[in-house]
Amino acid sequence: DIQLTQSPSSLSASVGDRVTITCQASQDISNFLNWYQHKPGRAPKLLIYDASLLQTGVPSRFSGGGSGTNFSFTIGSLQTDDFATYYCQQYDTLATFGPGTTVDI
Amino acid sequence: VQLVQSGAEMMKPGASLKVSCKASGYNFAMYGVTWVRQAPGQGLEWMGWVSAYNGDANYAPSFQGRLTLTTDTSTNTAYMELRSLKPDDTAIYYCARDWNQYKENWFDPWGQGTLVTVSS
Numbered sequence: 001d002i003q004l005t006q007s008p009s010s011l012s013a014s015v016g017d018r019v020t021i022t023c024q025a026s027q028d029i030s031n032f033l034n035w036y037q038h039k040p041g042r043a044p045k046l047l048i049y050d051a052s053l054l055q056t057g058v059p060s061r062f063s064g065g066g067s068g069t070n071f072s073f074t075i076g077s078l079q080t081d082d083f084a085t086y087y088c089q090q091y092d093t094l095a096t097f098g099p100g101t102t103v104d105i
Numbered sequence: 106v107q108l109v110q111s112g113a114e115m116m117k118p119g120a121s122l123k124v125s126c127k128a129s130g131y132n133f134a135m136y137g138v139t140w141v142r143q144a145p146g147q148g149l150e151w152m153g154w155v156s157a158y159n160g161d162a163n164y165a166p167s168f169q170g171r172l173t174l175t176t177d178t179s180t181n182t183a184y185m186e187l188r189s190l191k192p193d194d195t196a197i198y199y200c201a202r203d204w205n206q207y208k209e210n211w212f213d214p215w216g217q218g219t220l221v222t223v224s225s
Binding site: 034036043049087094095096097099100 | 139148163208209210211212213214216217218
């Protein structure tokens with residue numbers, strides 16, 4: 001099984017801050033990695049696919065990068081709507097989610 | 106594009122659960138459907154994927170033998186059947202369109218979620 005670890009598990013930030021989350025895979029997954037935003041009581045939302053491609057309609061303050069085993073996700077300037085939990089997900093072998101990173105005020 | 110799931114369920118331990126996910130607004134047969142759950146206070150857990158194109162399915166190891174995913178292209182509906190329910194299966198269950206008809210890929214959009222409670 002491919003395991004994903006995320007760092008940090010949670011963070012506190014302010015509106016306007018630049019926020020970066022990392023995701024590490026237990027083996028090489030090329031660029032087969034996606035990022036989702038999840039708010040309580042809502043369905044998860046795809047933000048980034050194939051490690052760095054922005055899903056249609058997603059604001060450009062969100063970005064992703066990396067390949068192999070090390071990936072990053074950045075919110076360029078945090079907005080009030082961005083306070084949520086963020087998950088990475090690999091699809092190199094079956095699919096797995098990371099444990100999530102909660103971004104709060 | 107929309108995925109609408111069936112309503113909340115209260116189940117007994119040992120019973121079988123079947124959740125439906127009706128798709129609209131896109132060519133259902135050209136994509137897959139993935140199922141994900143979130144137990145209370147926990148993260149997202151991928152359960153499995155099914156192709157609406159050819160019926161192939163892949164399952165997470167932790168659900169092998171207990172989970173069956175199917176699709177009905179005549180009604181644009183996907184189904185998730187989970188057997189031998191345990192209290193630990195209490196969770197919100199989500200379906201999502203999977204962008205690949207041949208294997209797991211990325212998931213967008215998602216259904217609204219179905220709350221399942223397993224309790225005696």
